[in-house]
Amino acid sequence: MFNLRSYAIFIVAAVSISGITGPAVVLIMRQVRRRMPAYLHPGMERQSPDALLRILSCIHGPADVPVTLNLVEACRVAQPEIAPLSVSTVHLLEYTERSASPLMYRRDTRATFISYDAEAISEVLRAYRLSNGIPIRLTTAVSYYFNMHEDICITATDMRTSLIILPFHKFQRVDGKMDIRNHALQKVNRQTQDHAPCSVGILVNRGLGGATFKTATNVRMTVAVLFFGGSDDREAMAFGMRMALNPSINFTIIRFVPCDKYEKAIDIEDEDDSGYDIEMELDEAFISECRKRYVKSKTVAYDERSLRTGEEVVTALREIAVSYSLFIVGRGGPGASRLTAGLIGWEDCPELGPVGDLLSSSEFSITCSVLIINKARSLSSAIRVSSRGREVNNF
CATH class of the missing domain: 3.40.50.620 (HUPs)
Incomplete structure (x- = not known):
């Protein structure tokens, strides 16, 4: 149908159009994305x-x-x-x-x-x-x-x-x-x-739910949110509350609070006390709302533990790990508890935070999976x- 000259013209035209269209689409998409407002989920x-x-x-x-x-x-x-x-x-x-x-x-x-x-x-x-x-x-x-x-x-x-x-x-x-x-x-x-x-x-998957998926009516999990304080932990608890609505999930909130004596004695270098106080107020308000909405209705269980040092935190976590199939914990950003201050700097995986790194280590558990949540910052x-x-x- 085509002679050699016509065939060459078609080939050159196809290559030229492809070469122009690709970069043009990329430039248009870049301009469109630059003008679009940046998306940031409120949490x-x-x-x-x-x-x-x-x-x-x-x-x-x-x-x-x-x-x-x-x-x-x-x-x-x-x-x-x-x-x-x-x-x-x-x-x-x-x-x-x-x-x-x-x-x-x-x-x-x-x-x-x-x-x-x-x-x-x-x-x-x-x-x-x-x-x-x-x-x-x-x-x-x-x-x-x-x-x-x-x-x-x-x-x-x-x-x-x-x-x-x-x-x-x-x-x-x-x-x-x-x-x-x-x-x-x-x-x-x-x-x-x-x-x-x-x-x-x-x-961190340690066989959560087994090798096959199970429907919502057949899911049987014991889940605990470990709350130390701070924006990451509040975000972790907010996600955990969605699981608590599933009647097949045995859900527990475990809060770790420092003793008054330990709270007064500890001194963290370059810490913004006013910012920490604000985070503590937010923690108290959030915990109070969760207890009013879920604990009083017996949708979730609530356990509060008063500890003094990071070593006591490690001991407590080892004791409860055998009772749960999934831990949900915050990474430990702004406003994190002073109880975990002694664990900072020893992490093998800093992206998990001090508590998440401890829970995901080989020496800690072989059956409890861990979900570490980090809230978007800005x-x-x-x-x-x-x-x-x-x-x-x-x-």
Whole structure:
């Protein structure tokens, strides 16, 4: 149909149009995103308990799917209109020449494994929806590890997410010891905490709910929020209160308060006492409201422990760890309790905070999973970057 000259003209035209269109679209998207107001979630602490909760769960492989679905089911209530829940997942893949080219999926064993992982995750989420689960939106993001947090933050901004859940960069071996999964994932988690437009939770999985997901009516978990004080702990408790609405969850609030004698004796260098006092007032108001709303109605149990030193905190945590399948705790930001001051600086994983790092260590427990929540700090943390290619599957 075409002679050689016409064929050459068509080829040159196609290449020229493609070369102009791509950069033009990128420039337009950058201008649009710059003019859009930065999104920053106000925090679950300020949300009404019956407000819509949007969760973005990050997945690196099929092993992350069961624990993600079990955590979602724990937040699900029998009557969705009481506490609506919206869940999105992002499958994070490292960018390589093999993962970037679909043609290589069937030519290379490793690339085929990557493709099968993506298909397996998609099929599991589809089956979950068909089993009367919550519709979950799956997004696949392919990027380098050094800027993988950008894809997470972009997705969280687009979804108006309330909480990002990240898998821990370590996994538990058969003997109960924690082993490194991928060093690069630790940096991804830290960067996400620094730039996320909403709260970020890092989930240390020790077999939460088993290897298969369970429906909300079959979930049997003993969950405890460990409250030491501060904005991160209040955010952790606010998320925990959503689980408390699930009648299948045995939920407990455990508050650790310093003794008066210890409180007066301790001296922390460069500490803003006025700021600490304000945080204490906020803690008291938040605890009082939770006790009025949930404890008096016997929806949750309440346990308050008065301690003196960090060593007593460690001892108390070891005693109660055997009784729970999940701990929820704040990272320990502004206004954190002085009880944990002695633990600061000894963390192997600073992104978990002093208490979270202790609870996730191999020497602490082999059965209790831990969710460490870090609240977004300021509007400057709402990252605005241009979006790269992402494949979206809506079920």
